[in-house]
Amino acid sequence: MLRGYKLVLEGPTVSVGFVVDCVAQSMGLFANDPTKRKLGKLVHEKVEQELKGSKAVASVEEVYESRNLGLRGAPDLVLKDGTPVEIKSGAVPQKGVYFLHRVQLCLYALLLEDVLGWDIDRGFVYYAKTKEWREVTLDEQIRRKSLKLLRKAKKLKAKKEVCKV
Template structure:
């Protein structure tokens, strides 16, 4: 008798869903094992800035009294503030060793020093200092768990939420975004991502997640987002599409696909040409 063949369950990452929203073909090429280089050529500066901002997003509230993981409490003096920010930035090369391994030391130091002089501009610091948001209050009162990883066999999904805040009544996901902040509310893809985390949190903690936060750290804007049914429905629908793509379906290109900066452009163009030939176009 033939041994029963084991089928490895397909587990989808929340990051696959966000890639799908950028362009479904990114999911396809990654699933075929064509990894994007850690840092695309010409993008080194913006990738380093993204990493520096992200790390500030994790820690910056301890500068003005938040209780980040391992937080140290109030640091109100301007010189102290600058020192804490410098310390956070200095830690980046150790925390993101893998991501930064191809970046030259001198170049990194250069970007870091430009970043620090830019951040010292004080509109950003003032905004943080006067920040009196619900998220800041929650972090002060309950702290947060960094990059909490959740896995649900039922959903076939896994993901690490940037910050997970747990109060007596609630579990609240928070994501840190280093891109542009919308004029109002939260970008659709960010709402979808929060909904995906909400579903994972609900599975793990047996609770219902009502809300989440997006920290648009570049401009120090925090937005609260009610997790709506339509966001959950979108996350669920994308999850199904991603599963199909991972099983081999070749998707259409995304409406606003970032082709100009895409490492898969050559493969993608080849594929398009073949398809065009088949379609006689």
């Protein structure tokens, strides 16, 4: 949530994946390659198995849903303090985190904040190729941008239009 007030978004419930796919398509990034998806799934499963027993991990791919936001999703991992973690098997940026990954983490944080009632100020992306953990600060700017993209995706879903946000 944006600090200080509760959000209620109109429209159909959408998944975080739907929003991310819409944004990716609008950026010309989306390629639905089944081989890459299968490889990504295998990498996720391996990393999740390694981290599952960690005392810091609260849940693995648990589905959360917020009626207020009209949003549902299953972060790859949620730490005990509510911090979302996304595992990525693809290309690794030279520094920082890709915009799309920041949006995805932010949407999960907004979802978790609404469901759990906690403030979540950060998330992590784990890049499996390099075994790097990269922290993402979830400031007001990325929160506003993520909510704007969520609203657009919800409108597209309501109109049953193709994703182009």
